[in-house]
Amino acid sequence: MVVGMAGQLVGGRVADKMDLRKAYLLFFSLALPFLIASRFVSGWFVLPFLGFFVFFALGMQPIENSLYSMLVPPRWRSSGFGVKFTLTFGVGSFAVSIVSRLEPKIGLDGILLLTAGYLMFTVFITGLLLIVSRNAIIKHT
Template sequence: MTLISHRVKAITKGMAVHGIFGTTGSAAGPIMATALASLISWRASYAFLGVFNIILAVITYMAIPKREHDAADAENIENRVEKTNRPALIFFYLTNMLMGMAYYGFTTFMPTHFAENTNQFMPFISNTMKAGIFPTMVFLAGIIGQLIGGRLGSRYNRPKMFMIIVAVNIPFLMLMGHTSDMLLVLFSICMGIAYFSNQPISNTLIAEFTHSANRGLGYGISFFLSFGIGSLAAGFGGFIAESRGVAAVFPVMGFLLIPALFTSYMIIRKS
């Protein structure tokens, strides 16, 4: 993320392309690993991923030109920011943490939810297959979201777009918890588009709110809050699933985003 923000002038579009490839990998990875495990063994899945990442590391090292960390280099950094906007950044981190909790909540329980509540939709497919195929469809729909987010972030006010995207996620989470079969799949795909459209915009906002020299730290804190603290939602969601059923997890994740409307509104005020 730091590399893109420092070297790509059209940063939101760069983040969108980055997100598209990342989302594609998230969707294709489980299918590839399952196929290798079925055809060869589970060890083959790990071996392939290990070799692939070694090759990728070598290509990355050779393809990305080095830059010396000196004053002259600092002048050539794209999207330079001289001062950190701390108030806006704090509200962004709070919003991103809540979005991360919602993400972990719906992705953790989505496979089980599909397996339990799509009995009338494509009954010729086993529940186990549905638990793998339908979530993959949601992640692939995220590619559309990345494209939409990249376009919106390039054309319109990014803090306002970020708040709108947070708001759009709420009804789809609610609907996921109260529908089944084809409607459940449809609203889940819409949820994938809505959620992933935030990524190009949110990653651009970090670059805009942090000093150029501290941008890597800014992204690190963001990922810690989103994926670290956000992962607590999986445990919280498990408690809800045990007591109220898996379907109840999704409306709760929607309610969790209501405070994020306030924090995202404050980003607009402070930016």
């Protein structure tokens, strides 16, 4: 829990100082190797890897929220955040159900690999969006 809290504080500081799109890509990209590495270690040795993964995965949230607030038209901002968090918590709850069904079949290693695959896809799409929006100005004013 403390690791996630620290990640959110650092993510907030990064969101205040960096281009939000680059910060978003950076945090997801930094989380990925720790998630992949956690599959190859066992016992107590997995804790630092998952700790760094959680640090960056939760540290991404203030960056994502700042980015979202910049991209949603001001008139729709409150409704937009309502939809965002409904989807976030709804999909998150659904993911718990899926993991509970998959884990007995593919094990924790399989779950970690699926999560890493999802994260790789997210990094790829975020990288594409960064390229497509390279001339846009998205920063705090």
